[in-house]
Amino acid sequence: MKITVLYYSKTGTTKEMGEKIAEGIKSVEGAEVKVFSLDEVDEAWIMESKAVIMGTPVYMADMCGAMKMWFETTGKKYKLAGKIGGAFATADYIHGGGDISVQNILKNMMVYGMLTYSGGGSYGKPVIHLGPVAIKGVHEESYETFNIYGERFAKKVLEIFG
Numbered sequence: 001m002k003i004t005v006l007y008y009s010k011t012g013t014t015k016e017m018g019e020k021i022a023e024g025i026k027s028v029e030g031a032e033v034k035v036f037s038l039d040e041v042d043e044a045w046i047m048e049s050k051a052v053i054m055g056t057p058v059y060m061a062d063m064c065g066a067m068k069m070w071f072e073t074t075g076k077k078y079k080l081a082g083k084i085g086g087a088f089a090t091a092d093y094i095h096g097g098g099d100i101s102v103q104n105i106l107k108n109m110m111v112y113g114m115l116t117y118s119g120g121g122s123y124g125k126p127v128i129h130l131g132p133v134a135i136k137g138v139h140e141e142s143y144e145t146f147n148i149y150g151e152r153f154a155k156k157v158l159e160i161f162g
């Protein structure tokens with residue numbers, strides 16, 4: 001079962017956290033994952049993916065412009081409708097807009113007809129409300145949460161499409 005992690009990253013933090021999610025996905029038997037930056041994708045892999053998780057640095061308390069542009073233009077060609085979507089973000093501040101960014105990515109995914117999943121509070125700790133957010137500089141503290149998010153996400157994708 002193919003899963004895509006797609007990110008934009010200027011200074012590497014969002015990329016790093018996307019890779020932590022991918023580690024969690026890989027730990028689930030039957031799940032395969034590839035991680036791409038927005039401008040270097042394997043188009044066939046995305047098309048064949050049952051799920052796409054997108055990650056952004058927070059810019060101006062929102063997803064970065066490149067990601068918003070992706071939704072407005074490039075995203076159309078990947079036949080996203082019906083795939084499961086998830087979102088994560090990295091920011092400088094806990095009050096900097098991480099949740100808003102995640103929420104807005106999920107909203108854009110819904111416009112394409114994607115089904116969105118967060119894990120929510122159903123599994124207990126770590127509780128992930130909308131999607132994981134890491135704070136640059138102390139982002140290592142969130143490795144485990146991002147790992148677990150990936151694992152939960154992959155299990156849900158297999159449950160729905162397996």
Ligand SMILES: Cc1cc2nc3c(=O)[nH]c(=O)nc-3n(C[C@H](O)[C@H](O)[C@H](O)COP(=O)(O)O)c2cc1C
Nearest residue numbers: 009010011012013014057058060061091092093096
């Ligand atoms: C143009 C710009 C705007 C930013 N705006 C915010 C913001 O509103 N809130 C915040 O917490 N961090 C903000 N940041 C910080 C980044 O979100 C943060 O450093 C992020 O982890 C960088 O991700 P990257 O290493 O993947 O590029 C901004 C950074 C830039 C360059």
